[in-house]
Amino acid sequence: MIYLDYAANSPVEEEVLKTYIEANRKFIANPNSKHDLGIQAKEAIENSTKNIKKLLNLNNSKVIYTSGASEANNLAIKGICQKYKNGHIIISPLEHSSVVAPVNYLQSKCFDIDIVNLDKSGRVDLEHLKSLLRDDTILVSIASVDSEIGIIQPIDEINEIIKKYPNCTFHTDSSQAIGKTNINFDAIDMFTIAPHKFNGLNGFGALIIKDGIKLIPQINGGMSTTEFRSGTPDVSNIIAMEKALELTLINKDKNDKYLSDLKKYIINKLSTINNISINSNEYSINSTINFSILKTDSNFIASKLNEKEIYVSTKSACSNSSAPSKLVLAVTNDIKKASSSIRISYSTKTSYDEIDTFIDELKKIIE
Numbered sequence: 001m002i003y004l005d006y007a008a009n010s011p012v013e014e015e016v017l018k019t020y021i022e023a024n025r026k027f028i029a030n031p032n033s034k035h036d037l038g039i040q041a042k043e044a045i046e047n048s049t050k051n052i053k054k055l056l057n058l059n060n061s062k063v064i065y066t067s068g069a070s071e072a073n074n075l076a077i078k079g080i081c082q083k084y085k086n087g088h089i090i091i092s093p094l095e096h097s098s099v100v101a102p103v104n105y106l107q108s109k110c111f112d113i114d115i116v117n118l119d120k121s122g123r124v125d126l127e128h129l130k131s132l133l134r135d136d137t138i139l140v141s142i143a144s145v146d147s148e149i150g151i152i153q154p155i156d157e158i159n160e161i162i163k164k165y166p167n168c169t170f171h172t173d174s175s176q177a178i179g180k181t182n183i184n185f186d187a188i189d190m191f192t193i194a195p196h197k198f199n200g201l202n203g204f205g206a207l208i209i210k211d212g213i214k215l216i217p218q219i220n221g222g223m224s225t226t227e228f229r230s231g232t233p234d235v236s237n238i239i240a241m242e243k244a245l246e247l248t249l250i251n252k253d254k255n256d257k258y259l260s261d262l263k264k265y266i267i268n269k270l271s272t273i274n275n276i277s278i279n280s281n282e283y284s285i286n287s288t289i290n291f292s293i294l295k296t297d298s299n300f301i302a303s304k305l306n307e308k309e310i311y312v313s314t315k316s317a318c319s320n321s322s323a324p325s326k327l328v329l330a331v332t333n334d335i336k337k338a339s340s341s342i343r344i345s346y347s348t349k350t351s352y353d354e355i356d357t358f359i360d361e362l363k364k365i366i367e
Contacts, residue, residue, distance in 0.1 A: 002310045002354045007147060007176060007288055007345035013199040013247055020201060020240035027235040032224070041235045045225060048242040052206075055245050056185050060211040064229050065204070065238055069175045069194035070098035071218075072207035073141075075229065076171045076190045077102040079215030080139050081111060087138035088112045092124055092153070093330035094146035096173055103141070116142070121283050122151040122331035130161055137168045144177035144191070148327040148343055149280050150288030155183050169213065175205075179248035179255070180285045189213055193245075199347075200244030204237040251348075258348045259286035265352065266344070269359045273366065277337055279328055288345045290328065292337040293366060301342060304365045310358050313343045 003011075023044070029037035031045055049063050066072045077099065081087060091103055093115050107113045114132045117125040124142060133140075140162050144155050155172055162170045171190040177183060179198050185191055190213060194205040209215070209228075221230035263286045270276050270291055279290040293301060298314045305312055314325070329338035344358075 002358055004310065004312045004344040004346055004350070004358065006347050007150070007197070007343065008313055009196055009202065010199045010347065011349075012196075012201055013244065015247060016195075016200055016240050016244045019243040020236050023236040023239040031233045031235055042233075044235055045233055045238050048238045049225070051242050052245060055242075055249055056208070058186050058208065061186070062209050062211060062213075062226050062228075064207045064209065064226050065224075065233060066207060066229060067203060068196075068205040069096075069173065069192050070205075072192040072194075072205045073098040073171075073173055074102045075207050075215060075218050076192065076209075077139065077141060078106070078218055079228065080169050080171070080190075080213075081106050082216040083214065084138055086110045086112070088114070088134050088136045090114050090116055090129070090132055090137060090140045090142075092116050092142045093118060094122070094149075094151070094327050095141065095143055096147055096175070099141055099143070099173060112136075118330060121281055122149060123283055124153055124158060126154070126157060126161065129158065133162070133165055133168065135165070135167065137165055139169050139171065141171040141173070144172045144174040144183060145181060145285055146327055147176055148288075148325060148341070149290045149331055150176065150284040150345075151281070151331070152177070152181050152283050152285060156187070159184075159187055176285070176288075178245070179252050180287060195241040195244045198244055198248040201237060201240050204234065204241060206241070255348050256286060259346075262286070262346065262350065262352070262355070263289060266355055266359075269355065273359075273363055275366070279332055279337060279341060287347060288343065290341055290343045292328070292332075292340045293342065294336060294340055296340055296366065298340045298342050301362070301365055305358075305361060308361050310361055312358075313345070314341060 027041040027044055029041050031041040089111055117128040119125045145152050159170055162168050169189045173192045175194040175197050178193055190209045192207055196202045215228045217228050219230050224230050225233050266289055275294040277292045302312050302314050324338035325341045328341045
């Protein structure tokens with residue numbers, strides 16, 4: 001088996017899984033209970049939350065634990081905008097469906113939506129963003145790294161521009177960015193993380209907001225770790241996310257070196273194959289490469305690779321598999337490339353031998 005779909009889901013680290021199991025056995029009580037066992041569970045959450053904020057260099061923030069990135073994105077977008085009867089929202093063309101869908105919902109409720117242009121490299125056109133911002137702009141949501149091409153957006157620069165509009169809140173979906181980029185998260189109003197993207201567990205996530213940010217809760221039913229999201233806190237998942245984050249960030253520099261070298265190796269190999277066009281560029285993260293095989297059905301290629309137990313993706317796992325990639329189309333402005341794109345995403349667990357096997361099988365299928 002050769003797994004090349006880490007951007008969709010990364011396998012959990014053994015140490016993270018062990019941490020989760022131990023926490024499940026140790027903290028059996030509801031953290032909202034007032035007896036000693038409940039208090040111990042609550043203290044464990046508070047300690048993990050403190051460490052998560054320390055790992056991310058956060059000073060004045062609240063961590064809202066959610067069921068995943070989709071819930072966190074919905075809470076960020078609806079939670080801010082539903083404080084108003086209407087208003088102006090800006091997103092990029094590279095957003096995940098869990099950002100696009102709530103924005104579309106708000107558009108049906110009389111909110112005004114603009115999509116900022118991209119420059120030739122697939123990054124947000126900062127001058128166009130400046131021209132779109134208005135006094136009634138209440139939210140800008142732009143992913144730190146997109147899920148298909150892996151382009152790193154200039155989040156710090158975007159944030160500096162938005163700061164000039166005091167009524168505007170800036171949200172970034174950082175699900176694909178943790179451990180792969182350097183962002184000053186302490187300066188961001190709201191950002192989303194999901195541990196299953198950095199070798200943590202599925203079904204969990206967080207929206208982290210600056211102190212002072214007020215949201216309309218999307219799940220009601222009583223106080224939890226914050227007033228913005230009800231539900232019994234998941235002690236074990238919180239502690240496991242802390243461990244996954246710690247392992248990812250501690251090993252970041254070493255991982256970057258390996259992945260940078262591997263990316264160059266893969267691109268060199270792909271470049272030897274006829275009719276392949278690389279869509280990722282110098283601004284893409286080291287662990288994702290998107291390419292198009294012109295005059296070829298990418299779903300057919302992915303299916304044939306699957307028969308060889310080589311697992312790749314044609315688009316984000318949450319996208320319509322039969323439609324052209326909206327993200328590739330937005331960056332390349334080429335419908336043929338968007339209709340024949342393949343994404344491979346990998347980790348430090350991916351070996352050069354596995355890549356050689358993948359390239360060999362890909363050549364055979366194309367031929």
